[in-house]
Amino acid sequence: MNKIFTIATFLLFTVSIPCFVLAQNTIIPDISETYLDKLIATAKANYPHVKALDHRVDVAKNNIGKAKVAYFDPFTVSYVYQPNNTLNLYQSVDNSGSVNSHQSLFNGAQFGLFFSLGSLLQKPYQVKQARKELLVATDEKDEYLITLATLVKKRYYTYLQRIAALKLQSEASIDAETMLKNVRYKFEKGEETLDNYTKARITLTQQNESKIGAEANLFLAKADLEELIGDKLENIK
Known part of the structure; x- marks a missing residue:
């Protein structure tokens, strides 16, 4: 009986040691x-x-x-400005040698929209x-x-x-x-x-x-x- 008790105590102690170590050595x-x-x-x-x-x-x-x-x-916006009081933009000579002055078709500011x-x-x-x-x-x-x-x-x-x-x-x-x-x-x-x-x-x-x-x-x-x-x-x- 004492021998059995001793073995049981030893086994219990052996099992308890890893648990104690695990409890102490852990992060x-x-x-x-x-x-x-x-x-x-x-x-x-x-x-x-x-x-x-x-x-x-x-x-x-x-x-x-x-x-x-x-x-x-x-979209692109452009404009051309033609003053009203400017000189004739261009002249031409007819068959008789006379010089003819031509007025510009557009005067003032001209705007255009392109896209x-x-x-x-x-x-x-x-x-x-x-x-x-x-x-x-x-x-x-x-x-x-x-x-x-x-x-x-x-x-x-x-x-x-x-x-x-x-x-x-x-x-x-x-x-x-x-x-x-x-x-x-x-x-x-x-x-x-x-x-x-x-x-x-x-x-x-x-x-x-x-x-x-x-x-x-x-x-x-x-x-x-x-x-x-x-x-x-x-x-x-």
């Missing part, structure tokens, strides 16, 4: 949807490519206005084309905003992952340092072998190197996230 509690929304909003406001797409939308809107105003392009039918018929299609270009520019911007939001989320999660990895590695380095102190103390008392003491020193060195790598990965993840939001994470409250 889920560190995720802040509110802060993530602020990061995404900041990226949409600051990222240069978003501004370029905004300019493209503005240009498309202006092109619609230009296309509408261009309805008047096929190109082919050009006029093209204007509705040009306006329609301009509106389609605006729709394309707007859709491209909306698509990129979705992509940008996804990129910010991915880099934010990676940043949190790097923070958690650094915490774990820091704890491992502390444990390795503590172990080395214990082994050194026993080695100096003659209770531990040189081989185990050497192994403990190597383990601490390896853990410290891994810690440095984890720190570098954290800084890189932070830089990648700040690249998208266009600002320091410390400035996003």
Whole structure:
């Protein structure tokens, strides 16, 4: 009976350990949807490519206005001004050698209105084309905003992952340092072998190197996230 109880207790303890570790070593509690929304909003406001797409939308809107105003392009107004008190415009000589003066048929200002039918018929299609270009520019911007939001989320999660990895590695380095102190103390008392003491020193060195790598990965993840939001994470409250 005691043996069965011991086995059951061991199995329960074994199952409980991963649950405890999972509860302690997870980034889920560190995720802040509110802060993530602020990061995404900041990226949409600051990222240069978003501004370029905004300019493209503005240009498309202006092109619609230009296309509408261009309805008047096929029409041309012209005028000719002939003063009433001017001299005769031209003279002619008849067969007898006499000079005859001729008055101009029109005097004063003469206006004319002309238009190109082919050009006029093209204007509705040009306006329609301009509106389609605006729709394309707007859709491209909306698509990129979705992509940008996804990129910010991915880099934010990676940043949190790097923070958690650094915490774990820091704890491992502390444990390795503590172990080395214990082994050194026993080695100096003659209770531990040189081989185990050497192994403990190597383990601490390896853990410290891994810690440095984890720190570098954290800084890189932070830089990648700040690249998208266009600002320091410390400035996003």
